[in-house]
Amino acid sequence: MNNWLKANGIHLAIIGFFIITCFVYFSPVLQGKSPAQSDVIQAKATATEIMAYKAKDGKAPLWTNQMFGGMPTYQIWAQHPYNGATYIISLVKTIFPDPVDVVLLYLLGAYLLFCVLKINPWLAAAGAIAFAFTSYNFIIIAAGHSNKALAIAFCAPIIAGLILTLRGKYWIGASLTALFLALEIRSNHIQMTYYLMIALLIFIGIEVYHAVKEKKLAEFGKAMSFIAVAVTLAFMVNAGKLWTTYEYGKESNRGPSNLTTDAVEEKNGLSKEYAYGWSQGVGESFTFLIPNLYGGSSDTRLDEKSNVFKTVQGLGVAPDQALGLAQQMPVYWGEKAITSGPYYFGAIICFLFIFGLFIVRSRLKWWILSVTILFMLLSFGKHFTLVSDLFFEYFPLYNKFRAVESILAIVGLMVPILAIIAVKEAMSGSLDQKMLIKKLTWSAGITGGFAVLVALIPTSLFSFTNSSNQQLLDGLTEVFQNNRGIAQTVIDSLIKDRAALARADALRSLLFIAIGYALIWAYLAKKMNMRFAVILLGMAIMIDMWQVDRRYLNNGNFATKSDLSNFQTRDVDAFISADKDPNFRVLDLSVSTFQDASSSRLYKTIGGYHAAKLKRYQELIDKQLTQSINQDVLDMLNTKYIINRDRQNGTYRMTSNTTAAGNAWIVPSIQFVKNADEEMKAINSFDPKKEAIVDEMYKGLIDSKRTIAADPNAFIKLESYHPDRMEYAYSAPTDIIAVFSEIYYDKGWNMYVDGVKKPYFRADYVLRAAQLEAGNHKVVFKFEPVSYYLGEKISLAGSVLLLAGLGFAFYRENRKKKTA
Structure with missing residues (x-):
């Protein structure tokens, strides 16, 4: 034991430092506070019904009716009790509070990767900090993108496992690859996993080239066979999650369109406009080095020291009004509709990345450079469509994801890797000292020189305006009583303020570049020993990143748990909640109905918030509930109450919808249509209580000879x-057609009449319907997705095999050390 502690003491010390660092940064968690994350608050609202039944039944339901009329819980919150990765993530979250847990995983995963790359532990710690504290990694925590943060955290250790396997450590490398890939997939952010897989395909492609060149195909083939087994195991562990996601994906708004009449609607996947909605501006990429170059976040506000304030006040406007106008000015001037902050990789890290391009000899450099260039081009989206469109049109699954700028999260890992490898090689003693100092100076000159130019002549390099400038000018012209000259003067002042922010951060970046340069130079010139230089470099990197991260995630983002759960209940809420009908729906027009889940914490709604709705329901929203609200559709969805808000006085008003069709009803007739287009057209105007609109494809499930x-x-x-599980009772002297105000999803819903499984069909575009025989009977709808239940059995087998593989790998590794 003492020998083990002695051998691993430095690693334990660094891990302890990481833990302390996380708790210092997130000190409010020590007071019992939690981050006030908007997306997490929304997610909790969407999971209200799920958690209520989980507490009641001991297990969570796989379907919820709380939003969008009803949908599977797979992409909201679903238990996967046989998935071993679930328990590992839960254990970390039990030990460490949010968001300490995620940042600690960032640090530990990156530290493992740098250790696998044979980096000195202290330098590896500096690299882990550089990656973990990349601004985007903290911005997504502030927003509440917890799954995305977890997925990013597991990228580095997956790469570590892959490298170990390719180095010939087959068992331990493949086992770690399987473990971390299983955790990555369980994090349930397929988009980040997908981007990582593209990066790894490039990595493997480069390895294939070198295996052929060095005539080592046998060793490479063996390594790849172990990696194939690792990937298979990771997929098996997550079979329940992946199968249900794949199945649901085809029916969601990521799947093919049901309509052919809408020219805008994509046949398969998302529309380009939606997918490219958040594209990184080409010039915005310079924020990797200078964070406030583009104004920071959309929430950045000007104050009394700003040029806008002084200009407006100079026009004779009262100080409070001048400040109010200044604070309304958009400081962020990129082309994104809204942004929470820039991608900042750190001034020192960017400087060292350039240094690495000059001196690193490892073939990892070419992988990192290839991924960085490709992913930057893809992040530009609508701003550089040449590459983006190729991937969108031809690369499998690429068109399923939106916010293409988020691919830069992988670049945020690539850049520190090369930067730290550069420091390692510079300090290895194997390279010429004069050459190193020369290349170091060039690197500082490139990055520092750009920072100097931005500090001295920012408006010569950048316009500090965007495509909305004319709209802003028109708005200010109206404010200043059609005086366009004054409006332009205010715009000019705003440009000065934007340039001032860029100038200040350029000088800041220049300072950190100078510090990084001085530390590396001092070591190369033998003015400082390696350990001291590395520790000081790590501290400088941390200070640099820490300061910028605090702009976007700080103590102000935290609140007590009681405050976070304390939703104000309105009078209309109390009235509606008193209704004991178990399954009516509400249309809340006082919020952004189909982009806000706040109502879902109280009612079953026809709206809500989720990025992956059922495709048919999205089409119903687009055609029947957006530009104008179709009362017939509200009725068929059993929309019992409608909430509005008076814009004048802010009061809420509730209206009872007396024509709501109820939970289920009997219709005297069926209107058959040829396809989805006709089905959508038919529900434009119909009486849902008198007829059911049914696609001809279901004619075989309806016996027209039986009297209805x-x-x-x-x-x-x-x-x-x-x-x-829905249970109905009916009584009818003759056969009937019943329509159920429940969303049709045949990938799991089964209908039983008196315990016997019977067929049902889709009606009214999104609902369920069935032909029922005469008499007194019970109808039960059960959600029994094979993809989940069989998938969980596969998950159990995969989890057992993974555990056995890990155990054998570590036993084998330990035995090797003892016999060495």
Whole structure:
């Protein structure tokens, strides 16, 4: 034990330092506070029904009716009890509070990678800090993109496992690859996993080239066979998650369109306009080096020291009004509709990255450079469509993801890797000292020189305006009573303020470049020993990154848990909540109905917030509930209450929808249509209680020879409600067609009549319907997705095999050390 502690003491010390660092940065967690993350608050609202039934039943339902009429819980919150990765993530989250857990995973994963690259532990720690504290990694925490943050955290250790395997450490490398890939997939952010896979494909391609060149195909083939087994295991562990996601993806708004009449609608995947909605500006990439070059975040505000304030006040405007106008001015001047902050990789790291391009001899350099260039081009999206469109049109699955700028999260890992390898090689003693100092000076000159130019002549390099400048000028012209000259003067002042922010950060970056240069030079010139130089370099990197991160995630982002859960209940909420009907829906027009989940914490709504709705429901929203609201569609969705807000006085008003069709009803007739286009057209105007609109594809499920009538004595009613089990009772003297105000999803919903499984079909574009025989019977709808239940059995097998593989790999490695 003592020998083990002695051998690993430095690693334990660094891990301890990481833990302390996380708690210092997030000190409010020591007071019991949690981050007030907008997306997490939204997510909790969407999961209200799921968590309520989980507490009641001991397990979570796989379907929820809380938003968008109803949808699977796979992409909201679903238990995967046989997935071993679930328990590892839960253990970390149990030990460490949010967001300490995520940042610690950033640090530990990157530290493992740098150690695998045979980096000195203290330098490896500096590299881990550089990656972990990349601004985007903190910005997404502030926004509440928890799954994305976890997925990013597991990228570095996956690369570490892959490198170990290719180095000939087959068992330990493949086992770690399987483990971290399983955790990556379980994080449930397919987009980040997808981007990582593209990077790894490039890595493997380069390795294939070198294996052929060096005539080592046998060793490479063996390594790849172990990696193939590792990937298979990781997929097996997540079979329940992946299978359900794949199945649901085809039916979601990532899947093919059902309509052919809408020219804008994509046949498969997302529209380019939607996918490219958040594209990185080409010039904005300089924020890697100078964070406030483009004004920071959309929330950046000017104050009394700003040029805008002084200009407006100089026009005779009262100070409070001048300040109010200044604070309304958009400081961020990029082309994104809104941004939480820039991608900042650190001035020192950018300087060392350039240094690495000059001196690093490892073939990793060419992988890092290839990925960095490609991913930057892809991040430009609509601003540089030549590469983006090629991937969007031809690369499998690429068109399923939006916000293409987020691919830069992988670049945020690539850049520190090369920067730290550069320091390692510079300090290895194997390179000529004069050459190193020369290349170091060139690197400082390139990065520092750019910072100097921005500091001295910012407006000569950048316009500090965007495509919205004319709109802003028109708005200010109206404010200043059609005086365009004054409006232009205010715009000119705003440009000066934007340039001043860029200038200040350019000088700041120049200072850190100078510090980084001085430390590396001092070591090369033998003025400082390696350990001291590395520790000081790590501290400088941390200070640099820490200061910028605090702009976007600081103590002000935290609140007590009681404050976070304390939603104000309105009078209309209390009234609606008193309704004991178990499954009616609400249309809340007082919020952004289809982009806000706040109402879902209280009611089952026809709106909500989720990036992956059912495609048919999205089409229903677009055609029937957006530009104008179709009352017939509200009725068929059993929309019992409508909430509005008076714009004048801010009061809320609730209206009862007396024509809501109910949970289920009997229709006297069916109108058959040829396709989805006709089905959508038919529900433009119809009486859902009198007819059902049904696609001809379901004719085989309806026996036209049996008498169907709407006898006045017939009835059907909901007797028992559970999110994934609905029980109805009906009585009818003749056969009937019943329509259920439940969303149609045939990848799991089964219908049973008196315990016997029976067919059902889709009606009214999104609902379920069935032909039921005469008599008194019970109808039960159960959500029983094979993809989940069989997938979980595969997950169990995969988890057992992974655990066995890890155990054997570590046993084998330990035995090797003892016999060495």
